[in-house]
Amino acid sequence: MRMPPMGTDAISVMEDFRRYFGHTLGWDKFALSGYPVYSCLAHTLRDRLIERWRHTQRAYDEADGKQAYYLSLEFLMGRAMGNAMLNLDMQQETAEAMRGFGVRLEDVQEQESDAGLGNGGLGRLAACFLDSCATLQLPVTGYGLRYEYGMFRQRIEGGRQVEDPDHWLRNGNPWEVERPELAVRVKFGGRTEHYTGKSGRTHTRWVDSQDVMAVPYDMPIPGYRNGTVNTLRLWKSTATEEFNLEEFNAGSYTEAVAAKNAAEHITMVLYPNDASENGKELRLRQQYFLASASLQDVINRWVAKHGEDFSQFAAKNAFQLNDTHPTCAVACLMRLLLDDYHLEWDEAWHITQETMAYTNHTLLPEALEKWSVAMFGRLLPRLLEIIYEINARFLEQVSLRWPGDVERVRRMSIIEEGGQPQVRMAYLAVVASHSVNGVAALHSQLLQQYLFRDFYEMWPRKFNNKTNGVTPRRWLAWSNPELSALIDASIGEAWRTNLAELQNLRKFADDKAFRAQWRKIKQDNKQRLAAMVQRDCGVAFDPQAMFDVQVKRIHEYKRQLLNVLHVIHLYDRIKRGDTADWTPRCVLIGGKAAPGYDMAKRIIRLVNAVAEVINQDADTKGLLQLVFLPDYRVSAMEVICPAAELSEQISTAGKEASGTGNMKFMMNGALTIGTLDGANIEIREEAGEKNFFLFGLTADQVEATRGHYDPAAIMAADEDLRRVIGLLQSHHFNLFEPGLFDPIVQSLLNPHDPWLTLADFRAYVEAQNQVAAAYRDQENWTRMSIINTATSGKFSSDRTIMDYNREVWGLAAVKPHEE
Ligand code: 26Q
Numbered sequence: 096m097r098m099p100p101m102g103t104d105a106i107s108v109m110e111d112f113r114r115y116f117g118h119t120l121g122w123d124k125f126a127l128s129g130y131p132v133y134s135c136l137a138h139t140l141r142d143r144l145i146e147r148w149r150h151t152q153r154a155y156d157e158a159d160g161k162q163a164y165y166l167s168l169e170f171l172m173g174r175a176m177g178n179a180m181l182n183l184d185m186q187q188e189t190a191e192a193m194r195g196f197g198v199r200l201e202d203v204q205e206q207e208s209d210a211g212l213g214n215g216g217l218g219r220l221a222a223c224f225l226d227s228c229a230t231l232q233l234p235v236t237g238y239g240l241r242y243e244y245g246m247f248r249q250r251i252e253g254g255r256q257v258e259d260p261d262h263w264l265r266n267g268n269p270w271e272v273e274r275p276e277l278a279v280r281v282k283f284g285g286r287t288e289h290y291t292g293k294s295g296r297t298h299t300r301w302v303d304s305q306d307v308m309a310v311p312y313d314m315p316i317p318g319y320r321n322g323t324v325n326t327l328r329l330w331k332s333t334a335t336e337e338f339n340l341e342e343f344n345a346g347s348y349t350e351a352v353a354a355k356n357a358a359e360h361i362t363m364v365l366y367p368n369d370a371s372e373n374g375k376e377l378r379l380r381q382q383y384f385l386a387s388a389s390l391q392d393v394i395n396r397w398v399a400k401h402g403e404d405f406s407q408f409a410a411k412n413a414f415q416l417n418d419t420h421p422t423c424a425v426a427c428l429m430r431l432l433l434d435d436y437h438l439e440w441d442e443a444w445h446i447t448q449e450t451m452a453y454t455n456h457t458l459l460p461e462a463l464e465k466w467s468v469a470m471f472g473r474l475l476p477r478l479l480e481i482i483y484e485i486n487a488r489f490l491e492q493v494s495l496r497w498p499g500d501v502e503r504v505r506r507m508s509i510i511e512e513g514g515q516p517q518v519r520m521a522y523l524a525v526v527a528s529h530s531v532n533g534v535a536a537l538h539s540q541l542l543q544q545y546l547f548r549d550f551y552e553m554w555p556r557k558f559n560n561k562t563n564g565v566t567p568r569r570w571l572a573w574s575n576p577e578l579s580a581l582i583d584a585s586i587g588e589a590w591r592t593n594l595a596e597l598q599n600l601r602k603f604a605d606d607k608a609f610r611a612q613w614r615k616i617k618q619d620n621k622q623r624l625a626a627m628v629q630r631d632c633g634v635a636f637d638p639q640a641m642f643d644v645q646v647k648r649i650h651e652y653k654r655q656l657l658n659v660l661h662v663i664h665l666y667d668r669i670k671r672g673d674t675a676d677w678t679p680r681c682v683l684i685g686g687k688a689a690p691g692y693d694m695a696k697r698i699i700r701l702v703n704a705v706a707e708v709i710n711q712d713a714d715t716k717g718l719l720q721l722v723f724l725p726d727y728r729v730s731a732m733e734v735i736c737p738a739a740e741l742s743e744q745i746s747t748a749g750k751e752a753s754g755t756g757n758m759k760f761m762m763n764g765a766l767t768i769g770t771l772d773g774a775n776i777e778i779r780e781e782a783g784e785k786n787f788f789l790f791g792l793t794a795d796q797v798e799a800t801r802g803h804y805d806p807a808a809i810m811a812a813d814e815d816l817r818r819v820i821g822l823l824q825s826h827h828f829n830l831f832e833p834g835l836f837d838p839i840v841q842s843l844l845n846p847h848d849p850w851l852t853l854a855d856f857r858a859y860v861e862a863q864n865q866v867a868a869a870y871r872d873q874e875n876w877t878r879m880s881i882i883n884t885a886t887s888g889k890f891s892s893d894r895t896i897m898d899y900n901r902e903v904w905g906l907a908a909v910k911p912h913e914e
Contacts, residue, residue, distance in 0.1 A: 101143050103185050108192035111139040112608060130266055132198055133176070133206035136189070137269035144315040145272075145415045150341040154445075155234045158872035158909045161410065162234040166389055166424055167221040167293065167417035168382065170239045170316070170327060171246075171367070173211030173569075173729025175270040176204055178226075181573050182317040208263045209728050211245035211269075212329075214369040215648045216755050217456050219565075220534075221417055223755075223892040224600055226472060228567040229318035229325040230258070230592060231896060232908040238389035238421075239379060241271075241312050241329035244364040247685050249726045254703035259368075266912055271312040271329070275643035278310045279391040280335065281384050284856050287477045292437065299434055301477040307358040308333045309423055311387035319568050319592055321521050322911045330388045332361035343755075347564035369648045370462035376474065379466055386424035394431050403436050413904045416528070418455045419464045419520035425527040426478040429485070429769070440484070450671040452530035453904050455521065456752050458538070458546055459652065465517040468510065482518060489526050496553065497639065507549050514747065525550045525557070530903045532561045534772040536857055537794065541568035562777055563753040564892035567594050570759045575737035578763065585609070597884060604881040607874070614877050624738035627731070628683065632722040634710055640679035640720070641870050644760070645743035646735055649688040649695040651850050652750040656839065658684060658743055659701055661863055663819045665719050674718060681720045683735070685727035694842065701836055704828040732756070736763045740880075743868060744769035747850045749794030752774075758890035764880040770855070774890070776811055781886040785878045788869075790862035791855040798865050801906040806844050806853045816856050821845075836866035883914065 101107065110217050115135040116127075155162065171872040181188045190200040213219060221237065228235035247258040285304030292298050309330040334355035341371040360377065361384050397408060416422055425447060432443035457463075472479040486509040497503050509526060511517040525531050525547060532538030539560035543551040549838040551558055572579045582590060583604055590596040598897040603609040618638060625636040636642070645658050662682055668674065684702050688695035706721040707853050724731070742760035744751075744767050761767060761778055766789040769775040792800065810817055820830070820840060843852055888894070900906055 098146075101146055103183060103188060105188045107861055108139055108185070108189055109195050109753055110191060111142065112136060112196070119535050121295075124308035125493070127196060127198065128202075130206050131198075132193075133203050134267070134269055136193070136203055137176055137207075140176065140183065140189070141269055142184070142313070143183055143185070144179060144317055144324050147317065147322050147713065147911065148315050148326070150322065152326070154909050154911040156555030158234075159411075160234065160905070160907045160909065161905060163228075163413040163415060163904045163906055164389065164393060165224060165228075165235060165237045165415050165417065166385065167237065167239050168216070168420040169218030169220045169417070170210075170217070170383060171218030171263070171729060172222045172224070172236060172327075173733075174204065174209055175314070176207050176479040177573055178569060178599065179317060181318050181568060182229075186438060186655055191878040192210055192332055192745065201545060209245075209730050210263060210268075211261055211344075212365060214243050214246060214365070214367060216753070217369070217418060218893075220563055220728075220755060223566040223569070223771045224896060225316045225325065225327060225565065226319075226568060227892040227896040228776070229323050230566075230568070231893060231894070232321060232322065232910055233305065233320060233900060233902075233904075233906050235906070236324060237325075238385065238392075239315070239327065239329050240362050240365075240385050241331040242362055245685065246365055248365055249688070251703060251723060253724045254700045256526075256688055256696050256699050256709070257284060260364075263430065269382075271314050274311045274313060277392065277879065278308050278333075279388050279395070280306045280828070281309050281332075281387045282306055282477075283380065283474055283610065283839045285476065292486040296437070298437060299477065299816050301430075301434065305354075306335045307384065308335050309359060309384060309860065311388075311392070324911075328389075328392070328903070330362065330385060332358055332384060334358040346685045351520065362448050365734045367687070368691070370457065370459055370689075371819065373461075373465060374467065374470075378468055379470070379474060382420055383423040383427070389421075390424055390427045390431060394435075398436075399788060403831070405438060405442070405446060409446045412450050413906070414451050415903070416433070416451065416524055419456065420454045422453070422524045422527075423475070423478060425523060426475075426485075429481050433481075444488075447527055448529050451528040452532075453524040453528040453539075454534065455531050455542055455546070456534055458541055458752065459750065463546075465511065466520065467516060468516040470751050470772040471518050476884075477549035478517075480524060482509060485523070485526065485870060493553070495822075503549060507553075517911075521546070522550075529558050529836075530559060532559045532903075533565045533686045533752065534561060534562050535777060536562060537749070537771075537776050538752040538773060538896040541794065542750060559902060561902075562889070563755050563758070563888050564757045564775060565755050566892050567768075569593060569597075569733070571762050574733040575616075575620065575763055577619060578613075579739065581612055582884075583617060590650075590888075592893065594893065596886035596888070597888050600885035601883055603720060604713060604878045604885070610874060610877040610881065613764070614755075614873065617738070619738075620737040624683075624734055626720055626773045627811070628681075628724065628733050628743055631725055634720060634722050636683075636720060636722070637679060637683040637717065638719075640681045641740050641867075642738055643680050643743065644684075644735060644739040644765070646683070646685040646724070646744070647754075648730065649686045649698055651690075651694055651698075651842070652747050654745050654850060654852055655684055655698050655702065656856060657688070657745050657845065657852050657859055658682070659698075659705055660816075660819050660852070661860060662709070662719070662721050663705060663822055664815055664860060666705075666712075666715065667815070667818050667822065669714050669718055672809075676868075678870045679718050679865075681722075683722055683724055685724035685731070685735075687727060687817040694838065697836070698838055701828070701839060704836075708828050732759065736760055736765070739763065739765040740767075740870070741765060741878075742767045744775050745791070745855075746770060746772045746773070747852075747855075748772045748792055750850075758887065761883050761890065762885045762887040766866070766876075766879055766883060768859075768866055777889065778887075781889050782883050783886070786882050787860045788866050790858040792851065795891045797851060800851060802856060804846050804848065804851060804854065806846060806848065810844070813857055816853065817859065840885045853868045880887070
């Protein structure tokens with residue numbers, strides 16, 4: 096069907112909006128506010144996306160080139176409306192149209208709830224990657240789960256984190272399109288049996304299974320002003336039709352309803368842990384459900400187009416595993432090729448290895464996924480058989496290469512033997528993939544040195560690095576419109592799709608008038624953040640003070656505690672009257688704690704307790720403020736990162752795989768105080784060491800310190816630290832609940848503290864003193880700020896995706912054509 100292209104001008108927007116308002120959605124004029132307006136505008140914009148979506152998918156189909164699939168249990172998309180307007184280049188027109196109805200566009204956008212289908216870095220990385228793939232016009236599809244409940248909403252009550260369910264779909268989701276006709280069936284439980292096929296060959300089939308349906312919901316992923324719209328396909332679980340019928344006919348009404356319930360449970364809720372909480376059966380169900388549905392979807396399309404000839408499959412398909420979470424995909428693909436299409440093992444294995452690639456996001460041992468063989472076998476009997484076969488063939492290779500080295504074979508086995516044998520998902524991913532990467536240079540190197548040492552020895556060429564990046568569209572163009580306009584006026588607009596162009600800003604660092612404009616914009620952004628802090632914390636931040644920010648998941652390795660110790664030290668200095676040449680600071684800490692992570696929750700209580708004492712003490716006035724900002728999420732970061740002046744990236748060296756918040760802050764002109772960890776190292780390389788506040792042990796020093804770490808000796812040598820710990824021990828911040836923070840103090844003083852927090856205290860305080868001194872010279876600070884933005888080009892996710900594409904996927908870009 097031929098259709099004229101839809102207008103993107105204000106008049107067209109108004110017409111469509113009016114039509115949606117009056118007819119389709121059936122609201123009357125008294126409702127010209129709030130959610131109805133949002134919904135109608137969303138539909139109006141969505142129509143423009145869907146048109147481009149059709150053209151893009153048609154072009155991909157006709158090009159018949161290789162396609163890639165990004166498999167991830169998390170996509171932390173945030174809001175879609177602003178992104179749609181930005182990428183369609185319809186911001187001005189839409190704002191004008193809304194003004195025509197007497198509505199403020201900003202208010203409309205506030206109606207959208209974040210799509211919070213992720214925990215943190217790994218989920219947001221997936222979202223940035225989709226934006227870059229669409230912008231680079233690469234045929235990449237995201238596959239994930241459509242959780243009914245995303246990341247919980249965080250409230251603070253009496254200083255404590257309270258979790259509220261995030262029922263983000265309550266009002267419907269205008270950004271998704273249900274595709275019931277593409278539903279697939281996913282098997283659970285049952286058993287396997289062998290049978291002889293027509294050709295006389297023996298095959299295996301998975302029988303007596305309890306099946307669940309996977310229904311896809313597609314979300315459009317627009318590229319930046321290029322006509323491309325890619326797809327994020329999210330699966331929802333539902334009960335199978337005939338299973339229902341059978342049960343109902345047998346008269347077991349309640350059993351049928353219960354079965355339906357169990358099926359729908361699978362995609363009910365996102366697990367809110369960004370590490371650990373291993374071994375939960377529902378989590379394995381989720382992982383397998385995603386893998387199975389996505390692979391069937393790809394294979395169904397393949398067979399529809401090419402028949403059962405898989406000889407070109409590996410040349411035309413690539414799967415990227417976002418950590419081990421979707422690693423069942425390896426066994427799912429093998430099963431489909433072996434059992435459903437009767438390929439020989441070697442051919443199926445070749446295809447699997449050629450198509451699978453694995454990205455690791457953590458070295459923390461508690462985050463490495465293992466599944467009990469017993470549970471795995473009960474839930475996924477056929478997959479376990481396949482994994483055993485993969486392992487047997489793999490271990491044979493190991494013993495051929497290292498004859499007699501039984502210890503090595505034991506170490507490298509995908510199955511960890513013992514009382515309760517376990518499937519090691521990371522090893523399965525490494526064995527089955529042709530590419531294994533870490534997410535920053537240091538992290539990739541540590542993977543080769545420690546976690547995957549044996550595997551690196553066996554297959555050095557499999558291992559590579561892909562330093563993370565973030566999309567400059569959302570994290571600069573959208574979040575910081577004023578700064579973007581200044582950059583456009585100075586160096587043109589090309590930076591939006593070629594971030595290296597920001598280099599051209601360097602020369603403006605020495606331009607006094609430019610610096611004044613730069614400062615003015617930061618000031619405006621600080622006002623905006625101050626308003627949010629006022630609304631959400633009831634604290635009036637002084638916009639003249641330095642904005643010092645640490646937002647990320649709460650975890651001991653990220654060392655929010657080190658930040659708090661420094662704040663307490665500043666407070667102590669104020670109380671002692673040691674305030675000569677003081678640099679006023681507003682410290683903001685935000686982030687969610689996994690609901691079962693006791694220490695993280697206690698750290699939140701500490702931040703709030705310290706904040707309460709500091710903010711109400713008259714002596715700190717104009718010198719120091721501290722808040723814990725509740726419900727840190729994507730849309731909050733859009734306000735926070737343009738306003739930050741100091742970015743806290745203070746993890747124990749070797750523990751933060753990359754970090755990506757650090758990149759958003761840098762792009763927006765914040766200076767970093769950080770350890771030599773993750774991408775901080777590369778940020779410092781790009782910015783230059785003079786424009787980065789470095790402190791702390793290196794990853795090597797951290798490892799060398801273990802075993803003879805002596806916090807008592809550090810205390811003995813440091814009067815400031817003794818005073819800070821003394822304040823904590825004397826219950827200065829918890830007079831009404833003595834003992835509350837004792838576990839925190841104990842962990843800091845423990846010689847086995849894995850995070851070596853006190854080891855870095857002195858160096859951190861000294862680096863903070865340098866920060867304070869540097870801030871007093873506003874001209875030079877602004878210079879450094881400009882240089883940070885100017886040198887942030889490397890940290891565009893466009894660069895990361897070009898690296899993946901060049902070295903792992905090998906896709907050709909495809910331009911959509913008009914009908
Ligand atoms: C595992 C088992 C059971 C339930 C949940 C999980 C789980 C879920 C999410 C484990 C880990 C995650 C997320 C990890 C994560 O976000 N890692 C971060 O990834 C970023 C992108 O590469 C890096 O920048 C960060 O350094 C890394 O911490």
